[in-house]
Amino acid sequence: MMESTLPSGASPTRLKTFLQSLGLSGTYWKKLKAAGALSVNGTITRRDALLQPGDTICWHFLPEHSDLLPEKEPLDILLETELFLAVNKPAGLVTHNAGKERTPSLSRRVAWYYHEHGLPCGIHPVSRLDRETSGIVLFAKNACVHHMLSSGALEKTYLGLTRGHWEQSEGIIALPIGRKPGSIVERQVDPAGLSARTRYKVVEERNGLTLVRFTLETGRTHQIRVHCAALGHPLLGDTLYGVPGVPGRHYLHAWKLRLKVPFTDRFLTITAPLPEDFLTVWQKNTDMV
Incomplete structure (x- = not known):
């Protein structure tokens, strides 16, 4: 159950307006109201009540289901x-x-x-x-x-193993990206494509491999992979945009995510440790370069 209170210093406000100020869409507000899932000061309401300062609003999210066939496998x-x-x-x-x-x-x-x-x-x-x-x-x-x-606003930060030495230790890659003609999967740098911006910072370099931190300012398909390849530093293992070969693991890891928690003013950062295969390749860094 979610709960929020109209501040004591606020002006009287319609329930719909108040909920939308919290981030609920107009469509979802209508569904909550119709389902009787909204209450004001403990009393269920099905109308756009005029809230007074100090009123407490509670709601239950509507139950959902999925037709997706469940798969009994480990979940980290x-x-x-x-x-x-x-x-x-x-x-x-x-x-x-x-x-x-x-x-x-x-x-x-x-x-x-x-x-x-x-x-x-x-x-x-x-x-x-x-x-x-x-x-x-x-x-x-x-x-x-x-x-x-x-x-x-979701701030997404990745870690990637790239080939070669980066001349600049940090910067912004601002190259538009579009679909490659004749392919439904592959993308390319295209002046007529969508704006794409990737911030990067070199973390460490070892024997021709460079560990780089990437933060997305836009979210285009294959953005980091295309941008790295365009600069001559494809991701290790990326056979689509780098060295041709049998498709397999490209060494890119979604490491950190920063988000604003819904219905609050609080920001939260989540991190995922580097997987064993990534660490093994980086630490050995021998014949795979």
Whole structure:
């Protein structure tokens, strides 16, 4: 249950206006009202009541379900709250698939977790990662929170192993990205593409490999991979944008996520430790360079 109070110094405010000021969409407000899931000072209301300073509003999120076929596999949970679930995705696993597909995916594992714990939550991935990218994936537990997190400011920071020596130890890569003609997957730097900005900072260099920290200012498909390749420093293992070969693990990890917690003024930072395969390659750094 969520609860909020109209401040004592505020002017009388309509319930709908107050809830929208907290971030609820107009559509979700209507659904809560129709379901009788809203109360003012302990009394259920189905109208746009005029709130007085000091009034307390409570609401229950509407139960949801998913048609996604659950998958009984391990789930590395980094943080769970009433509003969202942050999970550490391993490389080699798809983030999400739709419908009743049986393809292994992180979202199917989340569906199993919700089922086993009796949580009436939908599957709402706020952030998605490529199959071979590891790290943090954020799932909202309902449509309302999904809307709030998706429209809010999420600061995403990655760690990647790149080839070669970077002349500048830090900077911003501002190169527009568009779809590569003839491909539904591959992207490229394209003057006519969408604006794309990646902040980077070199962390350490070893024997031709460089560990780099990336922070996204935009969220284009394959953004970090395309930007690194364009600068002549493709990610290690990236056979699509780097050295051709059998597709496999590219060494990119969604390391840190900073978000504004819905219905509060509080910011939260979540981190995911580097996986063993990433650390092993970086520490050995021999014949894979």
